Amino acid sequence: MELLRFTTAGSVDDGKSTLIGRLLYDSKSIFEDQMEAVKAASERLGNEEVNLALLTDGLRAEREQGITIDVAYRYFATPKRKFIIADTPGHIEYTRNMVTGASTADAAIILVDARNGIIEQTKRHSYVASLLRLDYVILAVNKMDLVDFSEEVFNNIKTEYTAIAEKLNLKNVIYIPISARDGDNVVNASDKTPWYEGQPLLSLLESLPVKESIERLKARFPVQYVIRPQSDEFHDYRAYAGRLASGRVKVGDKVTILSSYTESTIKAIDEADKSLEEAYAPQSVAIRLSDNVDVSRGDMIVKSDELPRVDANISLLVCWLNHRPLSIGAKYIIRHTTDEVFGFIKDVYYKVNINELENVIGDKLVKMNDIAHIKIKTSKPLKHDLYAENRVTGSLVIIDEATFETVGAGMIVDSLEEQTYVI
Amino acid sequence: MSDRLTHLKELESESIYVLREVAAQFEKPALLFSGGKDSIVMAHLAYKAFYPASIPFPFVHIDTGHNFEETITYRDDLVKKLGVKLIVGSVQESIDAGRVVEETGYNASRNKLQTVTLLDTLEKYKFDAALGGARRDEEKARAKERFFSHRDEFGQWDPKNQRPELWNIFNGKKQLGEHFRIFPLSNWTEMDVWQYILQEDIELPSLYYTHEREVFERDGTWLAYYPFMQLKPSEQVIRKRIRCRTIGDITCTGVTISEANTLEDIIGEIASSRVTERGGRSDDKRSEAAMEDRKKAGYF
Numbered sequence: 001m002e003l004l005r006f007t008t009a010g011s012v013d014d015g016k017s018t019l020i021g022r023l024l025y026d027s028k029s030i031f032e033d034q035m036e037a038v039k040a041a042s043e044r045l046g047n048e049e050v051n052l053a054l055l056t057d058g059l060r061a062e063r064e065q066g067i068t069i070d071v072a073y074r075y076f077a078t079p080k081r082k083f084i085i086a087d088t089p090g091h092i093e094y095t096r097n098m099v100t101g102a103s104t105a106d107a108a109i110i111l112v113d114a115r116n117g118i119i120e121q122t123k124r125h126s127y128v129a130s131l132l133r134l135d136y137v138i139l140a141v142n143k144m145d146l147v148d149f150s151e152e153v154f155n156n157i158k159t160e161y162t163a164i165a166e167k168l169n170l171k172n173v174i175y176i177p178i179s180a181r182d183g184d185n186v187v188n189a190s191d192k193t194p195w196y197e198g199q200p201l202l203s204l205l206e207s208l209p210v211k212e213s214i215e216r217l218k219a220r221f222p223v224q225y226v227i228r229p230q231s232d233e234f235h236d237y238r239a240y241a242g243r244l245a246s247g248r249v250k251v252g253d254k255v256t257i258l259s260s261y262t263e264s265t266i267k268a269i270d271e272a273d274k275s276l277e278e279a280y281a282p283q284s285v286a287i288r289l290s291d292n293v294d295v296s297r298g299d300m301i302v303k304s305d306e307l308p309r310v311d312a313n314i315s316l317l318v319c320w321l322n323h324r325p326l327s328i329g330a331k332y333i334i335r336h337t338t339d340e341v342f343g344f345i346k347d348v349y350y351k352v353n354i355n356e357l358e359n360v361i362g363d364k365l366v367k368m369n370d371i372a373h374i375k376i377k378t379s380k381p382l383k384h385d386l387y388a389e390n391r392v393t394g395s396l397v398i399i400d401e402a403t404f405e406t407v408g409a410g411m412i413v414d415s416l417e418e419q420t421y422v423i
Numbered sequence: 424m425s426d427r428l429t430h431l432k433e434l435e436s437e438s439i440y441v442l443r444e445v446a447a448q449f450e451k452p453a454l455l456f457s458g459g460k461d462s463i464v465m466a467h468l469a470y471k472a473f474y475p476a477s478i479p480f481p482f483v484h485i486d487t488g489h490n491f492e493e494t495i496t497y498r499d500d501l502v503k504k505l506g507v508k509l510i511v512g513s514v515q516e517s518i519d520a521g522r523v524v525e526e527t528g529y530n531a532s533r534n535k536l537q538t539v540t541l542l543d544t545l546e547k548y549k550f551d552a553a554l555g556g557a558r559r560d561e562e563k564a565r566a567k568e569r570f571f572s573h574r575d576e577f578g579q580w581d582p583k584n585q586r587p588e589l590w591n592i593f594n595g596k597k598q599l600g601e602h603f604r605i606f607p608l609s610n611w612t613e614m615d616v617w618q619y620i621l622q623e624d625i626e627l628p629s630l631y632y633t634h635e636r637e638v639f640e641r642d643g644t645w646l647a648y649y650p651f652m653q654l655k656p657s658e659q660v661i662r663k664r665i666r667c668r669t670i671g672d673i674t675c676t677g678v679t680i681s682e683a684n685t686l687e688d689i690i691g692e693i694a695s696s697r698v699t700e701r702g703g704r705s706d707d708k709r710s711e712a713a714m715e716d717r718k719k720a721g722y723f
Contacts, residue, residue: 001430002430003430003433033698033699070567070583071567072566072567073566074560074566075612077612082612082615084610096587099587099589100589103589104589104591224440224444225443225446225447227473227474227475228476229475229477230476231477234475234476241443241472241473242443243437271471272470282428282433282436282437283428283432284435284436284440284443321587333596335594336592337592338444391590392591395589396592397590397592399594404597404598406586406588406589406594409587409589
């Protein structure tokens with residue numbers, strides 16, 4: 001059975017929690033004791049119907065205020081697939097949560113209220129899906145029951161969104177008319193939308209081709225930890241443990257260790273007490289090399305004919321996550337794969353107005369939830385790829401040197417001098 | 424050529440990655456071992472993550488003094504087999520030292536008292552990271568947890584102000600006196616855990632399989648009877664064939680009437696179950712936000 005990770009986004013009353021409640025309920029992932037707890041809570045809060053949103057809003061403050069504050073993770077499985085939902089709140093101030101939820105997702109479900117059509121928040125959610133390079137966007141047009149399941153309403157929304165998708169370079173967009181409250185086209189095909197020829201949502205999720213296989217990308221093995229048992233039996237054992245970020249490696253491959261550019265050959269690939277002939281992403285393994293070379297955490301093992309970029313001048317699209325704004329000229333800690341370096345913020349090229357989908361040049365004050373194109377200089381070169389090519393070696397986080405909070409999420413892009421990242 | 428790992432393989436790989444990050448990022452981590460299936464799976468993953476070296480951190484067991492003896496036997500055998508150091512934090516000692524006051528009455532439980540013993544133990548040994556087997560699917564407050572969950576110097580969790588956790592980049596940086604709780608099994612479900620135990624052929628305490636035991640019914644839940652428990656006049660102790668679906672402190676672990684004798688039986692039973700595994704845990708039922716409140720105070 002395979003795993004599909006998806007994120008859900010919608011604005012406050014688009015029915016996102018109801019949809020998730022419906023998926024969990026109809027796939028029998030909600031148990032009687034959970035249902036009883038939700039019924040009791042609904043009554044206590046004065047809701048007339050059972051409020052499925054209470055299944056997902058876990059914190060006291062969320063239940064009191066009727067809003068979702070933080071990303072919540074939900075799990076359900078069908079006989080075909082196991083799913084992880086990163087359920088992200090739709091409020092304006094929570095762009096950082098959407099970015100967080102999308103960072104580990106393969107697909108996004110973006111909800112639109114059929115009565116309101118595309119709104120500012122839809123654009124924002126779509127921008128985030130595009131920024132984080134999700135393979136699929138499912139535009140779920142919800143509350144179709146409130147527009148009499150009108151094909152015309154659905155088609156108008158679809159036409160309007162197609163233009164946005166094109167602008168944002170979203171390649172795979174799938175449109176579904178649903179009613180989360182009544183279950184139309186969620187698990188079962190609805191008889192109220194005979195004009196809709198696609199699959200219901202759940203079948204679609206079960207059959208989405210899972211991400212453009214990371215196994216076909218160039219091999220990248222960031223070294224996490226060196227395994228050196230201090231025992232007689234394994235006296236000379238020395239292996240480099242890590243999780244293959246992309247691609248595949250096999251015994252006998254000629255490899256280069258970065259940053260030292262030392263060359264060697266893969267002697268063995270160990271998975272605990274088993275030795276493998278080859279490994280592929282995202283497997284966690286331990287690699288042994290034929291030569292006694294200096295390798296430590298933060299190094300990267302790659303195939304000698306597939307070297308990544310190695311550079312200390314990095315351009316990023318950054319989503320700022322902290323209430324203290326980005327400070328140009330300041331020093332931050334940069335975490336990139338298993339590597340940790342210092343970095344100076346050199347400049348802010350432009351900010352992105354994600355409501356209008358426009359670049360704003362000249363405004364250099366990057367605040368929480370802002371997205372900006374910036375340039376940094378790191379204390380040591382980063383062994384990286386562009387985010388568009390590799391989501392693991394192309395991403396990094398920025399950490400405040402004083403508070404140690406994670407303040408920025410960066411996606412590596414080409415520098416402005418070479419190419420402008422246009423939206 | 425398989426394009427994708429199975430979901431169990433992918434979860435295993437993710438957890439091993441987290442365990443290795445902990446060994447690399449922290450000076451003095453510890454694995455919180457309860458003797459329950461989740462911490463047993465975590466111990467198995469730790470074994471795999473560092474093989475052939477031994478697990479580079481000790482196990483910590485917070486012993487309420489009300490543990491099933493099968494759990495203690497299993498624990499002692501396992502640490503011996505793995506060659507890891509075991510540190511036991513004793514709730515009884517916390518009570519004797521006046522750090523906590525024992526609850527009284529019918530629903531008396533040492534579950535909540537464990538928090539103080541846990542924090543005292545972490546403090547005493549200066550652990551800067553504590554690995555726990557909690558899963559996000561278990562409980563609604565846990566669905567909001569990070570893999571690397573920051574705790575302030577009072578051991579508290581601040582759910583409204585958590586560090587964003589993106590991709591698989593974990594930030595374990597902290598100020599002096601603060602620590603992290605780390606949850607390598609965050610993305611596992613109860614079913615994943617059981618399927619993995621079957622796949623890896625992991626030995627479990629006998630409590631998870633059907634056996635005969637003295638039990639009594641309270642508020643619709645079957646509890647194992649021990650002489651220190653206070654019975655209400657209406658409650659009758661009888662012998663039944665049961666098994667544990669989760670294992671915690673005796674006072675708050677509901678047992679299941681079951682004949683399941685093999686892992687396959689157990690998986691079948693869980694697949695058709697209509698209540699969650701924590702449905703029998705009276706510690707969660709004390710209020711709607713019982714778990715959130717305990718977690719904020721520093722609970723597992």
